[in-house]
Amino acid sequence: xxxxxxxxxxxxxxxxxxxxxFVEQMYLAVVEEHxxxxxxxxxxxxxGGYEHGPWDPAECSRQLLAWFDAGxxxxxxxxxxxxxxxxxxxxxxxxxxxxxxxxxGPGIARAVLADPSRWTGSPGDGFLRxxxxxxxxxxxxxxx
Numbered sequence: 001x002x003x004x005x006x007x008x009x010x011x012x013x014x015x016x017x018x019x020x021x022f023v024e025q026m027y028l029a030v031v032e033e034h035x036x037x038x039x040x041x042x043x044x045x046x047x048g049g050y051e052h053g054p055w056d057p058a059e060c061s062r063q064l065l066a067w068f069d070a071g072x073x074x075x076x077x078x079x080x081x082x083x084x085x086x087x088x089x090x091x092x093x094x095x096x097x098x099x100x101x102x103x104x105g106p107g108i109a110r111a112v113l114a115d116p117s118r119w120t121g122s123p124g125d126g127f128l129r130x131x132x133x134x135x136x137x138x139x140x141x142x143x144x
Contacts, residue, residue: 019144025052026063027143030073030130033089036112036119039064039130057116064113064130068106072136072143075109075128089131 019027029039039060042053067073076089086094112118112128121127135141 021052022055022059023063023144025055026060026067030064030067030132030136033129033131035121036075036128036130037121039119040116057119061114061116065110067136067143068110068113070142071133072141073113074131074133075112076131077128 025042026039040053040055040057042051042055044051064073109128132141136143
């Protein structure tokens, strides 16, 4: 698949060179547990040293859905403001007695991932975070 386009983008990598910059950045968004609204924005050091993105939200959605459907990605939300703040997914799961997703089922998470217009910085869907599943953390996880 071709690398998503952006202004000033480097040439697409030659097949077999490993994951594209886009795939690497989507993977990092998952393992660093970014909020969904952050994903299409990309990142920069602010000094011209490096820049990744911004990315087409539809391409972000496509990649995240592929990983979600493969069982590598899940979504979680922060607890209420008056609760002690977990620092990672394991603490969040313990805080919720093993319930790692606010949604009642994977259909809701999939629907949110499929609709980037729901990835806002406002309460609700926009504050959902990406995280790797246990399968996604396995050494043989097929991220590429």
